Amino acid sequence: MEPTENSSVIAITNQKGGVGKTTSTLNIAQALAALGHRVLVIDLDPQGNATQGLGIKLETVRASAADLLRDKNLSDEAGIYQGAGLDLIPATPLLAAVEREMVGLTNSEFRLAQRVKRLRATYKYVLIDNAPGFGPLMNSALNASDFVLVPVDSSFFGLAGLQKLLGELEIIREGFNPGLSLLGLFLTMFDTTRMSEEILGELVSSFGDLVFESRIRRSVKLREAPAFGRTIFQHAPGGSGAEDYLRLTQELIVRLAKARAVSHV
Secondary structure: OOOOOOOOOEEEEEOOOOOOOHHHHHHHHHHHHOOOOOOOEEEEEEEEEEHOOOOOOOHHHHOHHHHHHHHOOOOHHHOEEOOOOOEEEOOOHHHHHHHHOOOOOOHHHHHHHHHHHHOOOOEEEEEEEOOOOOHHHHHHHHHOOOOOEEEEOOOOOOOOOHHHHHHHHHHHHHOOOOOOOOEEEEEEEEEHHHHHHHHHHHHHHHHHEEOOOOOOOOOOHHHHHHHHHHOOOHHHOOOHHHHHHHHHHHHHHHHHHHHHHHOOO
């Protein structure tokens, strides 16, 4: 999908689990909303962590991402839960069954892109939270997005699988979505250990300017917030987690502006 003047669709993904994808999706979304933008989060993980992280109980969900993917006649609005500047298309475990169904359906991995294309007129930013691993849901997210944002945890295995992810992006570019761009990578769970510094050094060595200057420091409050159905800005607005995600979001906005400027040259 080509980025438009009015909207940016960002898939936040990494095939490795436990790197902070959902935490990052929710807190970047909240920061964007706090800065005055209309934001939609699409939960594309059958575990529904982003849904629960925004305080919605899975058993109360009436229509979800699974329903929107399965039923092309269902209205977009039916699956949108509205918040204060931050809306959500939730996920439930039904999404896992729908993903299996998608394997046998023609063009099923483009259904999300068709819906997102319509939603661009309503939202400045659409953020898609993905489950780890590859498959129809990941491909759906990449086909629907303008940009990919990759959180990398500051651990020994932090860099594992990144080349495979980049290969997957190239396949998507060669197919339905030639305009898909890697917006960048950023470190999560960063601390003052030698391991964190070494991972940062390797990341910069491999990806250069694609690595965000902002880093998300390890924080107990960041781990706590989802259990209360809150973002870090609601749970601990004066802490390091809120500070880090606001800084990251501001850097993200600058990068997006530069990417749009380049695309219009």
